[in-house]
Amino acid sequence: MAALGVATGGGNWFSALALGVTLLKCLLIPTYHSTDFEVHRNWLAITHSLPISQWYYEATSEWTLDYPPFFAWFEYALSHVAKYFDQEMLNVRNLNYCSSRTLLFQRFSVIFTDTLFVYAVHECCKCIDGKKAGRELTEKPKFILSVLLLWNFGLLIVDHIHFQYNGFLSGLMLLSIARLFQKRHMEGAFLFAVLLHFKHIYLYVAPAYGVYLLRSYCFTANKPDGSIRWNSFSFLRLISLGLIVFLVSALSLGPFLALNQLPQVFSRLFPFKRGLCHAYWAPNFWALYSALDKVLSVIGLELKFLDPSKIPKASMTSGLVQQFQHTVLPSVTPLATLICTLIAILPSIFCLWFKPQGPRGFLRCLILCALSSFMFGWHVHEKAILLAVLPMSLLSVGKAGDASIFLILTTTGHYSLFPLLFTAPEKKNLFLIGWKLSTSLAWGLWKSSVNLYSLSPLGS
Amino acid sequence: MEKCYLMTAVVLLGLTVRWTVSLNSYSANLCTSCRYLLPGAGKPPMFGDYEAQRHWQEITINLPIKQWYFNGSDNNLQYWGLDYPPLTAYHSLLCAYVAKFINPDWIALHTSRGYESQAHKLFMRATVLIADLLIYIPAVVLYCCCLKEISTKKKIANALCILLYPGLILIDYGHFQYNSVSLGFALWGVLGVSYDWDLLGSLAFCLAINYKQMELYHSLPFFCFLLGKCFKKGLKGKGFVLLIKLACTVVASFILCWLPFFTEREQTLQVLRRLFPVDRGLFEDKVANIWCTFSVFLKIRDILPHHIQLMISFCFTFLSLLPACIKLTLHPSPRGFRFTLVSCALSFFLFSFQVHEKSILLVSLPVCLVLREIPFMSTWFLLVSTFSMLPLLLKDELLMPSVVTVIAFFIACATSFSIFEKTSEEELQLKSFSISVRKYFPCFTFLPRIIQHLYVGLLLPWPLPRSTGSGSAGPAAMAHGPSRSAACGIFLDRGMNPCPLHQQADSQPLCHQGSPEGHSFDSETSNLFIFIFIIT
Numbered sequence: 003m004a005a006l007g008v009a010t011g012g013g014n015w016f017s018a019l020a021l022g023v024t025l026l027k028c029l030l031i032p033t034y035h036s037t038d039f040e041v042h043r044n045w046l047a048i049t050h051s052l053p054i055s056q057w058y059y060e061a062t063s064e065w066t067l068d069y070p071p072f073f074a075w076f077e078y079a080l081s082h083v084a085k086y087f088d089q090e091m092l093n094v095r096n097l098n099y100c101s102s103r104t105l106l107f108q109r110f111s112v113i114f115t116d117t118l119f120v121y122a123v124h125e126c127c128k129c130i131d132g133k134k135a136g137r138e139l140t141e142k143p144k145f146i147l148s149v150l151l152l153w154n155f156g157l158l159i160v161d162h163i164h165f166q167y168n169g170f171l172s173g174l175m176l177l178s179i180a181r182l183f184q185k186r187h188m189e190g191a192f193l194f195a196v197l198l199h200f201k202h203i204y205l206y207v208a209p210a211y212g213v214y215l216l217r218s219y220c221f222t223a224n225k226p227d228g229s230i231r232w233n234s235f236s237f238l239r240l241i242s243l244g245l246i247v248f249l250v251s252a253l254s255l256g257p258f259l260a261l262n263q264l265p266q267v268f269s270r271l272f273p274f275k276r277g278l279c280h281a282y283w284a285p286n287f288w289a290l291y292s293a294l295d296k297v298l299s300v301i302g303l304e305l306k307f308l309d310p311s312k313i314p315k316a317s318m319t320s321g322l323v324q325q326f327q328h329t330v331l332p333s334v335t336p337l338a339t340l341i342c343t344l345i346a347i348l349p350s351i352f353c354l355w356f357k358p359q360g361p362r363g364f365l366r367c368l369i370l371c372a373l374s375s376f377m378f379g380w381h382v383h384e385k386a387i388l389l390a391v392l393p394m395s396l397l398s399v400g401k402a403g404d405a406s407i408f409l410i411l412t413t414t415g416h417y418s419l420f421p422l423l424f425t426a427p428e429k430k431n432l433f434l435i436g437w438k439l440s441t442s443l444a445w446g447l448w449k450s451s452v453n454l455y456s457l458s459p460l461g462s
Numbered sequence: 463m464e465k466c467y468l469m470t471a472v473v474l475l476g477l478t479v480r481w482t483v484s485l486n487s488y489s490a491n492l493c494t495s496c497r498y499l500l501p502g503a504g505k506p507p508m509f510g511d512y513e514a515q516r517h518w519q520e521i522t523i524n525l526p527i528k529q530w531y532f533n534g535s536d537n538n539l540q541y542w543g544l545d546y547p548p549l550t551a552y553h554s555l556l557c558a559y560v561a562k563f564i565n566p567d568w569i570a571l572h573t574s575r576g577y578e579s580q581a582h583k584l585f586m587r588a589t590v591l592i593a594d595l596l597i598y599i600p601a602v603v604l605y606c607c608c609l610k611e612i613s614t615k616k617k618i619a620n621a622l623c624i625l626l627y628p629g630l631i632l633i634d635y636g637h638f639q640y641n642s643v644s645l646g647f648a649l650w651g652v653l654g655v656s657y658d659w660d661l662l663g664s665l666a667f668c669l670a671i672n673y674k675q676m677e678l679y680h681s682l683p684f685f686c687f688l689l690g691k692c693f694k695k696g697l698k699g700k701g702f703v704l705l706i707k708l709a710c711t712v713v714a715s716f717i718l719c720w721l722p723f724f725t726e727r728e729q730t731l732q733v734l735r736r737l738f739p740v741d742r743g744l745f746e747d748k749v750a751n752i753w754c755t756f757s758v759f760l761k762i763r764d765i766l767p768h769h770i771q772l773m774i775s776f777c778f779t780f781l782s783l784l785p786a787c788i789k790l791t792l793h794p795s796p797r798g799f800r801f802t803l804v805s806c807a808l809s810f811f812l813f814s815f816q817v818h819e820k821s822i823l824l825v826s827l828p829v830c831l832v833l834r835e836i837p838f839m840s841t842w843f844l845l846v847s848t849f850s851m852l853p854l855l856l857k858d859e860l861l862m863p864s865v866v867t868v869i870a871f872f873i874a875c876a877t878s879f880s881i882f883e884k885t886s887e888e889e890l891q892l893k894s895f896s897i898s899v900r901k902y903f904p905c906f907t908f909l910p911r912i913i914q915h916l917y918v919g920l921l922l923p924w925p926l927p928r929s930t931g932s933g934s935a936g937p938a939a940m941a942h943g944p945s946r947s948a949a950c951g952i953f954l955d956r957g958m959n960p961c962p963l964h965q966q967a968d969s970q971p972l973c974h975q976g977s978p979e980g981h982s983f984d985s986e987t988s989n990l991f992i993f994i995f996i997i998t
Binding site: 015018021022025026028029030031032033138139140 | 869
């Protein structure tokens with residue numbers, strides 16, 4: 003305790019923030035957890051009790067393994083610690099097993115793996131230019147960024163209540179971004195490749211990485227006007243990047259390739275049968291589309307334009323995960339969503355290619371890719387908004403304009419996460435408080451950053 | 463503007479911590495459907511404090527006011543009979559009206575005993591939160607905002623530390639009580655009299671006493687401070703007018719609260735009997751005061767007759783708080799008032815009759831108020847006060863929230879006040895004490911270092927739960943053998959000096975404003991030392 007005091011006294015605010023949020027996470031241990039808790043317990047059981055050849059075939063529980071192999075290995079590693087807490091949780095047949103030790107272990111595993119996230123935030127703070135900051139701690143961009151990231155309200159609900167492992171995954175993403183800012187491109191690429199094999203949702207932002215690394219790393223120099231200089235292409239760099247990606251993928255998918263299980267793995271990873279919208283609609287374009295379709299079908303029925311017998315039975319609002327046909331508007335296929343997403347990210351990719359603005363431009367493109375994929379993707383979870391919110395925090399401490407966009411994005415994004423807390427109103431109460439906390443904090447800090455930056459025009 | 467946002471963020475953080483503590487379950491299996499069980503839940507026939515509060519709502523809404531404090535067929539006083547003053551009963555009545563509107567089953571006479579459901583728990587927790595939000599938290603915020611001669615940042619840090627004090631959070635939101643109401647009113651009282659709004663302050667304090675009779679621990683300092691103010695203004699002029707006005711305010715507020723019970727003499731007497739159960743004995747269970755500690759060596763409860771015990775505790779209490787009160791009456795000042803609150807509450811806690819371990823909260827509130835003046839000692843005391851309630855918290859299976867909130871509070875104080883840097887004699891307000899000791903022991907120069915080492919040493923075993931086993935009353939007193947005896951060794955010689963306090967008070971030169979108060983409140987700091995060493 004005395005060491006804690008010495009560490010956090012004397013102005014070491016980063017440790018205080020990190021410790022503070024860790025303590026809050028400990029207080030959230032007994033709160034509601036969703037079926038994701040059982041999902042991860044099941045994966046612990048599968049990876050611990052069964053051989054690798056069974057991992058992607060096991061279907062005793064409805065929550066089958068649908069993350070890439072590195073995550074499965076991660077669960078495997080965790081299961082070796084889990085056996086000291088409660089051996090029973092590692093039994094595949096123990097569906098919905100939830101002893102107090104299981105809960106404690108799972109919750110602590112999330113809290114512990116968040117260490118990577120804390121480290122990544124620390125690295126990101128190094129990338130922020132704080133020279134123009136005032137003397138007040140709350141005006142320093144590093145402090146603001148640390149608060150926005152470490153105390154990110156969305157991450158707290160999704161990870162420490164709803165139960166997931168987004169903390170360390172986001173940490174990997176932020177770390178790879180930080181490495182790119184620090185011009186350590188190989189490391190950044192490696193980290194992102196690893197991240198992809200932990201959770202393939204990060205494919206949303208892969209185009210940004212691909213284009214940026216190709217354009218700004220493989221082409222070593224630009225012409226004076228900023229356009230591409232073709233003869234500066236470094237084949238060596240391209241090969242090394244390719245090699246990194248290839249080696250990581252080989253490590254991840256190799257064993258399953260050897261077992262001829264790749265098609266099965268991919269069918270688990272990309273379940274297109276799940277339908278356009280998730281059970282709880284992510285607030286994206288297709289939600290509006292489906293809502294419009296619903297409204298039109300109701301009007302059509304009222305005005306007798308539609309024949310009631312021809313209307314499909316499956317309803318998008320039933321809260322189930324299944325395929326669905328739209329009534330009035332044309333039905334949407336996965337290919338259609340892909341095309342819409344590609345069209346949406348094209349402008350930012352173009353900018354990144356033709357007018358690269360260094361790491362900040364890359365970050366902007368990354369956020370736009372994440373948002374576009376969120377808007378037009380197939381079967382998007384509302385949790386995917388965190389992919390855009392977290393990197394956006396980095397931009398928001400740089401420019402006043404970005405800060406105001408960030409405020410809107412974070413408020414609406416976090417509000418849209420509320421349906422994840424599917425329980426008694428007491429949860430909603432807590433999150434209203436937390437929401438207000440984050441909003442007022444963001445507002446206050448934005449205000450101070452606006453004061454700070456209104457005088458100095460920052461480039462990109 | 464920024465100050466407003468930061469203060470809002472601090473308040474919201476306090477509320478978040480409170481709410482998350484209230485979500486804790488008390489059954490062994492955290493994953494059962496009854497996830498939000500409360501202390502004593504599922505433990506018939508008596509359940510716990512939660513059931514007591516629910517029962518009072520049942521009694522107050524279903525029975526006429528004349529039957530609230532009397533034993534009857536509808537009101538069995540053995541089953542959580544009402545034993546707080548009328549304002550608690552009115553508060554319960556108000557909550558009961560809301561409960562009736564939502565679900566009458568919660569407060570149905572007789573049939574609702576032991577009623578437990580998620581919705582009901584949400585309702586009960588919400589009542590605590592709302593009471594806190596309306597009374598205690600605004601008082602804390604206002605207190606911190608009105609502090610003089612410190613920067614905005616320090617004010618906000620002060621508010622954060624006070625709001626994060628673990629003892630109150632764990633008892634109110636974990637164990638389930640409404641201490642924040644009485645402490646909040648008391649704090650409004652402190653604010654009022656410190657900033658010369660004497661009538662409002664005394665009204666607020668009367669409300670506090672009428673909510674929980676334990677607030678009488680704070681009554682003497684209020685009385686002495688206001689009396690001192692009257693003397694200062696001159697008893698022949700304004701002072702007399704003020705005295706009359708205060709007397710009228712106090713009498714009026716008491717009459718208003720007790721009006722329904724003043725109709726018959728028997729009513730008043732019965733309420734008083736319920737409020738002051740002198741039959742219950744010198745102390746109960748484990749409590750970190752002198753009598754409980756002393757009973758490890760000598761079982762006073764068994765040896766001495768009842769009325770002797772009463773007299774002894776009265777004498778000790780009175781004697782220990784006399785110096786500070788006299789000083790306050792002669793030289794009233796807001797700073798002196800705060801320190802006297804600490805001293806008197808501590809005297810009552812240590813020596814009084816039938817003290818419950820939760821009464822430490824009555825000492826903790828004034829210590830929170832002097833946090834910025836002696837941050838090191840105050841933080842130490844507040845941590846130890848939470849520790850002293852550990853047996854109670856462990857019974858309610860609140861170990862995790864206790865540990866977490868204590869660490870959070872410690873970090874908040876360490877970051878806000880740099881407590882490890884401010885440990886010179888001057889900053890610990892022990893300069894004149896050290897000087898007087900050095901008259902007899904010239905080599906006594908190492909006090910700050912000892913304090914620092916003791917603090918570190920005593921804090922080390924904090925997370926380990928104490929065994930709550932055998933009836934032996936003060937197991938905690940026997941712990942930390944070497945460091946304790948070392949500490950007692952240092953202070954034993956102080957005890958040999960017959961009247962150190964008297965000596966200090968006399969040795970002060972006539973004054974400029976700051977210093978006399980600083981010296982004369984060494985007694986309070988010394989009291990704190992003794993207390994800490996005894997209970998740790």
